[in-house]
Amino acid sequence: MQNVAAGYLPILLFLAIALFISTAFVVLPMIVSRLTGSHQPNASKLGEYECGFPAFEDARAQFDVRFYLVAILFIIFDLEAAFLFPWAVSLHGIGWTGWGAMMIFLVELVLGYAYAWKVGALEWE
Template structure:
């Protein structure tokens, strides 16, 4: 029983060994020339002028959430397209209802101005 898991254990051990060797070689061979600019928290050329924990506009989060929602719903189209010939007319119309609800939600968000960016 446990012999079935030996290749997995071997794979994990080889991966850990390769990762450890790569990090070790990088630490030994990498140039280490620290100076004040490299050790500063900002390498962009100027000191920060505002608090790094500034608040983002709510619209940013709204657009991100809408993108995730619509992107995940569109992901349902791929498996549906693969088995479309097997699920027949009922599956086709079920997906059309799903897409109709998706389009209604998209139009609602569009009319509410959630997709507008000022």
């Protein structure tokens, strides 16, 4: 039993060091900015910085559902590409079973794409 617990010691040490370093990267800059006097918030520092101009609408405004549909379809086809690369690299080792499983996956994906196209999910009006 003691050998099993000793096997987890490197993992626990790694997690403790990772927790310490990540906490240090978050907390130390805040402490240093307070001690050096660089922490001086004002209106220009707290203003909009992403797009360069003030927001003209509420940030909690509802988006059109088509935006989410296109985003979900993009993620699906992006994940398909992510599945194809490791499959292609390991095709020699997995044999005909792996090839058949990927063909079933691709047929399902093409059927889903055809359905999305048929119902007009890919059209933006």
